[in-house]
Amino acid sequence: xxxxxxxxxxxxxxxxxxxxxxxxxxxxxxxxxxxxxxxxxxxxxxxxxxxxxxxxxxxxxxxxxxxxxxxxxxxxxxxxxxxxxxxxxxxxxxxxxxxxxxxxxxxxxxxxxxxxxxxxxxxxxxxxxxxxxxxxxxxxxxxxxxxxxxxxxxxxxxxxxxxxxxxxxxxxxxxxxxxxxxxxxxxxxxxxxxxxxxxxxxxxxxxxxxxxxxxxxxxxxxxxxxxxxxxxxxxxxxxxxxxxxxxxxxxxxxxxxxxxxxxxxxxxxxxxxxxxxxxxxxxxxxxxxxxxxxxxxxxxxxxxxxxxxxxxx
Amino acid sequence: xxxxxxxxxxxxxxxxxxxxxxxxxxxxxxxxxxxxxxxxxxxxxxxxxxxxxxxxxxxxxxxxxxxxxxxxxxxxxxxxxxxxxxxxxxxxxxxxxxxxxxxxxxxxxxxxxxxxxxxxxxxxxxxxxxxxxxxxxxxxxxxxxxxxxxxxxxxxxxxxxxxxxxxxxxxxxxxxxxxxxxxxxxxxxxxxxxxxxxxxxxxxxxxxxxxxxxxxxxxxxxxxxxxxxxxxxxxxxxxxxxxxxxxxxxxxxxxxxxxxxxxxxxxxxxxxxxxxxxxxxxxxxxxxxxxxxxxxxxxxxxxxxxxxxxxxxxxxxxxxxxxxxxxxxxxxxxxxxxxxxxxxxxxxxxxxxxxxxxxxxxxxxxxxxxxxxxxxxxxxxxxxxxxxxxxxxxxxxxxxxxxxxxxxxxxxxxxxxxxxxxxxxxxxxxxxxxxxxxxxxxxxxxxxxxxxxxxxxxxxxxxxxxxxxxxxxxxxxxxxxxxxxxxxxxxxxxxxxxxxxxx
Numbered sequence: 001x002x003x004x005x006x007x008x009x010x011x012x013x014x015x016x017x018x019x020x021x022x023x024x025x026x027x028x029x030x031x032x033x034x035x036x037x038x039x040x041x042x043x044x045x046x047x048x049x050x051x052x053x054x055x056x057x058x059x060x061x062x063x064x065x066x067x068x069x070x071x072x073x074x075x076x077x078x079x080x081x082x083x084x085x086x087x088x089x090x091x092x093x094x095x096x097x098x099x100x101x102x103x104x105x106x107x108x109x110x111x112x113x114x115x116x117x118x119x120x121x122x123x124x125x126x127x128x129x130x131x132x133x134x135x136x137x138x139x140x141x142x143x144x145x146x147x148x149x150x151x152x153x154x155x156x157x158x159x160x161x162x163x164x165x166x167x168x169x170x171x172x173x174x175x176x177x178x179x180x181x182x183x184x185x186x187x188x189x190x191x192x193x194x195x196x197x198x199x200x201x202x203x204x205x206x207x208x209x210x211x212x213x214x215x216x217x218x219x220x221x222x223x224x225x226x227x228x229x230x231x232x233x234x235x236x237x238x239x240x241x242x243x244x245x246x247x248x249x250x251x252x253x254x255x256x257x258x259x260x261x262x263x264x265x266x267x268x269x270x271x272x273x274x275x276x277x278x279x280x281x282x283x284x285x286x287x288x289x290x291x292x293x294x295x296x297x298x299x300x301x302x303x304x305x306x307x308x309x310x311x312x313x
Numbered sequence: 314x315x316x317x318x319x320x321x322x323x324x325x326x327x328x329x330x331x332x333x334x335x336x337x338x339x340x341x342x343x344x345x346x347x348x349x350x351x352x353x354x355x356x357x358x359x360x361x362x363x364x365x366x367x368x369x370x371x372x373x374x375x376x377x378x379x380x381x382x383x384x385x386x387x388x389x390x391x392x393x394x395x396x397x398x399x400x401x402x403x404x405x406x407x408x409x410x411x412x413x414x415x416x417x418x419x420x421x422x423x424x425x426x427x428x429x430x431x432x433x434x435x436x437x438x439x440x441x442x443x444x445x446x447x448x449x450x451x452x453x454x455x456x457x458x459x460x461x462x463x464x465x466x467x468x469x470x471x472x473x474x475x476x477x478x479x480x481x482x483x484x485x486x487x488x489x490x491x492x493x494x495x496x497x498x499x500x501x502x503x504x505x506x507x508x509x510x511x512x513x514x515x516x517x518x519x520x521x522x523x524x525x526x527x528x529x530x531x532x533x534x535x536x537x538x539x540x541x542x543x544x545x546x547x548x549x550x551x552x553x554x555x556x557x558x559x560x561x562x563x564x565x566x567x568x569x570x571x572x573x574x575x576x577x578x579x580x581x582x583x584x585x586x587x588x589x590x591x592x593x594x595x596x597x598x599x600x601x602x603x604x605x606x607x608x609x610x611x612x613x614x615x616x617x618x619x620x621x622x623x624x625x626x627x628x629x630x631x632x633x634x635x636x637x638x639x640x641x642x643x644x645x646x647x648x649x650x651x652x653x654x655x656x657x658x659x660x661x662x663x664x665x666x667x668x669x670x671x672x673x674x675x676x677x678x679x680x681x682x683x684x685x686x687x688x689x690x691x692x693x694x695x696x697x698x699x700x701x702x703x704x705x706x707x708x709x710x711x712x713x714x715x716x717x718x719x720x721x722x723x724x725x726x727x728x729x730x731x732x733x734x735x736x737x738x739x740x741x742x743x744x745x746x747x748x749x750x751x752x753x754x755x756x757x758x759x760x761x762x763x764x765x766x767x768x769x770x771x772x773x774x775x776x777x778x779x780x781x782x783x784x785x786x787x788x789x790x791x792x793x794x795x796x797x798x799x800x801x802x803x804x805x806x807x808x809x810x811x812x813x814x815x816x
Contacts (some may be wrong), residue, residue: 008394131665136374168416168419168420171409171413171416171417172417172418174406174409174598175406175409175417175418178406178407178408178409179405179406179407181404182403182404182405182406182414182417183406183417183418184388184404185366185388185398185400185404186388186392186404186417186419186465187387187388187389187391187393188391188417188418294678299408302407302408310368
């Protein structure tokens with residue numbers, strides 16, 4: 001690969017990684033609240049289909065993003081109601097949400113299969129070069145000559161980083177994920193925090209889905225998310241619940257995702273299926289490494305996945 | 314009743330289903346006073362205090378604070394009213410620093426990091442509470458964690474401080490320190506409530522004592538006008554001998570001998586460091602130590618559940634290391650470990666007593682099908698011998714109370730006629746009556762010639778019950794002392810590694 005090829009590849013990796021980044025960020029704050037939401041795939045599909053339909057019918061990019069955001073939040077509201085209010089098992093609720101989201105997207109998207117995002121919306125999501133930053137040699141082109149959603153993902157990373165590490169609300173959130181009984185005794189409103197963060201988490205997954213149907217593809221097909229939601233679940237572990245590391249992790253997986261396609265032109269003697277398998281194989285390897293190499297600082301939130309009852313102790 | 318009462322409970326009733334946890338309780342505490350609430354397990358002490366800290370709501374009755382009626386719906390309300398509760402199981406977040414733990418849940422404070430730290434430091438100086446604010450909780454000792462809890466509630470402006478069994482996990486030295494802190498707070502005009510079942514601590518620290526029995530207030534006394542005997546009688550409901558009997562026997566042959574045992578945990582940290590001791594027939598040897606000093610690993614090594622790096626363990630001159638747990642049981646070594654949650658090891662909680670007997674004793678039966686009759690016989694036997702309160706031998710163990718579960722576990726171990734009986738935390742969470750039943754059982758085993766290793770928490774018990782006491786400190790043996798002339802202070806110093814001593 002010469003320099004331009006590498007640059008092109010990395011640039012494409014950023015784009016392929018952006019939907020993963022949104023979903024990973026969403027899952028990070030959900031898990032920080034102590035809830036394991038395995039419904040990412042479903043919420044991404046809900047965001048993807050609602051975002052696409054809105055863009056197709058209204059022709060308004062902003063409206064499409066808001067709709068996708070709300071669709072993701074709606075999906076996670078179901079999950080939040082089940083796990084926070086009814087204290088249902090987290091894993092089962094999440095899996096149910098994935099099944100629901102898949103059906104939801106299939107049903108709503110029926111009439112739109114093969115339809116393409118309207119021109120004006122595509123134009124609105126075209127690349128914008130950021131002055132100065134975009135002129136940095138090599139990385140300027142990769143990171144700062146991109147569509148607005150990529151920039152939005154940078155902003156979300158920074159906001160979540162500040163939220164988790166610099167604000168008292170972020171501290172309270174982490175306290176809930178670590179030890180809800182302690183947080184409760186400290187007077188924190190646990191249900192409220194869980195609802196808000198799960199909803200925002202779901203909304204971010206919805207945006208990740210919309211990125212796929214509006215910008216990445218940009219057309220409607222039922223299999224638009226194609227397992228990326230599951231990769232995001234593993235990515236959260238890989239990046240040790242850290243939003244800044246999530247950028248690198250998401251782009252790494254974005255790169256693996258497109259590797260097969262990019263390598264085709266070099267006519268290497270590697271079966272296509274092997275290359276397609278890479279992101280998933282990498283996911284498994286990551287989980288193995290994560291379980292072998294455990295340090296005290298990189299453990300998951302301690303009470304993640306355990307429904308909290310105040311009077312049950 | 315007292316007119317200057319700062320906190321007053323009036324006619325408080327709380328039921329859980331059909332169980333009355335608190336039955337019309339009246340209670341009051343004033344500023345500048347330490348009130349002890351004394352009672353056995355299940356007497357309703359914690360339930361009562363949890364109504365003050367917003368965990369439970371009373372079914373009827375009222376609470377007034379500073380003369381004003383108080384409705385406490387949540388921990389948040391409770392904090393606003395100036396109530397600070399130090400729970401028995403600390404409500405701290407392990408992966409936060411001390412500072413982060415203090416700040417968690419505080420919304421009104423707009424001070425920055427530096428000013429907050431200054432304010433906390435002033436508080437620490439005022440009451441002589443000292444910890445490193447930047448230390449992570451997982452690196453803190455139990456004493457430090459408790460200090461942090463106290464700072465946490467004081468920072469929130471607590472006027473009333475409630476401590477639930479605060480000394481249960483502390484070393485004697487840490488207890489002395491805690492009492493100094495509490496006296497400072499009393500001097501500063503705080504109202505302090507301390508929940509406990511340890512009589513000597515009631516006598517040492519409190520001004521007044523309220524005794525609860527079976528959910529009722531059976532009396533409030535001035536501490537300086539009462540004594541341990543009177544309090545025990547009030548608490549238990551019948552006169553009790555406050556001293557545990559030690560059966561004097563001539564020690565026999567060495568049954569268990571542990572030599573230079575070293576073991577590492579899965580993180581590669583040394584958890585047992587050159588442990589050597591001998592355990593003889595007709596002898597109870599106690600093991601004392603701060604929680605996590607290697608007691609659990611030692612038990613598991615003897616039972617064949619923990620990998621040994623170096624050294625040997627032999628039972629009646631036969632090597633144990635390398636044998637499977639099943640083979641070790643057959644050699645006559647029996648272990649019962651009561652973990653903190655009481656159910657984790659030894660029994661399957663959803664199975665009944667009979668099936669739990671089958672698990673260990675009748676595991677090697679012949680044929681494909683289970684013959685439950687001998688196990689039933691044994692279950693009935695144990696229920697009778699140990700006074701286990703249960704609707705029947707086919708009741709799932711999880712439905713029994715903690716004390717009865719422990720009796721089932723210990724009963725099964727004893728019924729297998731062991732040569733060596735290892736028992737860890739056998740009376741954990743038990744009330745006085747049930748504890749004495751267990752001490753009696755252990756004494757009987759000793760008379761029969763069994764070698765007993767008793768891992769315990771309460772130093773008074775160890776001194777009164779055992780013949781010798783092994784003190785462990787971070788995986789090492791800090792000393793082995795004769796229980797007949799050991800003192801709590803001496804053991805406490807050894808437990809923290811300050812003194813090493815062999816007898």
